[in-house]
Amino acid sequence: MGKNILLGITGGIAAYKTAAAASALTKLGHNVLTVMTESACEFITPMTLQSLTGNPVEVEMFSPPERFEVKHISLADRADVTLVAPATGNFIGKLAGGIADDLLSTIIMATRSKVLIAPAMNVNMYQDASLQENLAILEERGYQIIEPESGYLACGYEGSGRMPEAETLVKRVQEHLAVKDLSRFKILITAGPTREPLDPVRFFSNYSSGRMGYALAERAAVRGAEVTLISGPTALDPPPGVRLIGVEQAREMKEIVMEELAGKDAIIMAAAVADYRPADYQEEKIKKQEQELNQVALKENPDILSAVRENKTEEQVLVGFAAESGRILERGRDKFRSKAPDMLVVNDISRSDRGFAAETNAGYILTGDKELELSLRSKIKFAEAVLDEIKELAFQAGG
Ligand code: PMT
16 A cells, blocks of 8 residues: 655755655555755745645645645645655754754654665765765664765766666665564575586586575565575675675575574575586686597585585475476476475476576466466565565464
């Protein structure tokens, strides 16, 4: 169900991204109530926000008498979450110093909702000691800062201070509105590929991007779980609030998984662990030779999932992933029997829109008494469906 989102806009060029975020949040069914400062109106018009959100936009503290209401209090009370984007250095300073001299700063002082602040400014301003101290004060008081990104800034400088894109703003707002139905859960997730070195410059690996495992970690954390993510090398940033432990080889992954196993309610093994590694690691780089190199002996890696199954308690839910390239349901059923996790998620890795590296996934969830088909959807939505089933299994297991 849609929520009331109070959107504060202060004077910065990044305001155009806020307009896109306002539009996306409205499309998601939320009621977006916009309050702009006078200087914000120099960059973007109230009419733009009014058109995108379908709500009147407030700028002035004092309305004409015919419309009188204690505006700052009514808006502050209605907000389920507040987002200020972009937040200028001046505005952040006002909040930190307890100054409420316009409608937006007054509302923020009055609201009891969570307040998210997205700073956007020149890199030197962002690094200024007073600004950093002000942000620290706000964080201490429970405001959440949406870290700016690095890159080209409108002032011509390169560096930190650029407000994240609308998509990130929307995601952070949604996180605050999410139902925390996994708040009692502790979840261990493996993700990404492993790398099995042959010599100092070469390794055996696979196409896993980590997206599936990171999507699971992100959604579990958003739903309130305490998440430990054990990941092979990927190009992804860890989701907010997730504890990341980076590993390279399968044996290292196994060691960390076994160390972290105790006390977890669910273990989800989405990593693509290499079944084999080069039997003899060459300390020196293998030189190019005249004849063909056709003798790389391989040795089997430990099966981490089996080790977890043998060491876990009855209540701990063990979830495996199966990467199949044909007859996926049939092979998935075989793997479910042979590897015997509590749940197996089977996905097809022979197609570009699912499995390895894709942004979407499709497949089956197999449990002892259920086979559920998951149609093609984003990995985030796929992760949600997997977590829903894990929650049900954990409930049955008495967790
Ligand atoms: O990372 P992405 O690009 O988003 O891609 C996602 C994915 C395709 C990698 C993911 O959805 C997936 O299917 N992960 C499991 C890949 C895999 O290794 O499948 P498998 O069928 O070979 O192994 C079955 C299970 O045993 C897996 O849970 C695996 O983690 C585990 N295993 C495998 C080998 C091994 N030595 N130890 C293990 O624990």
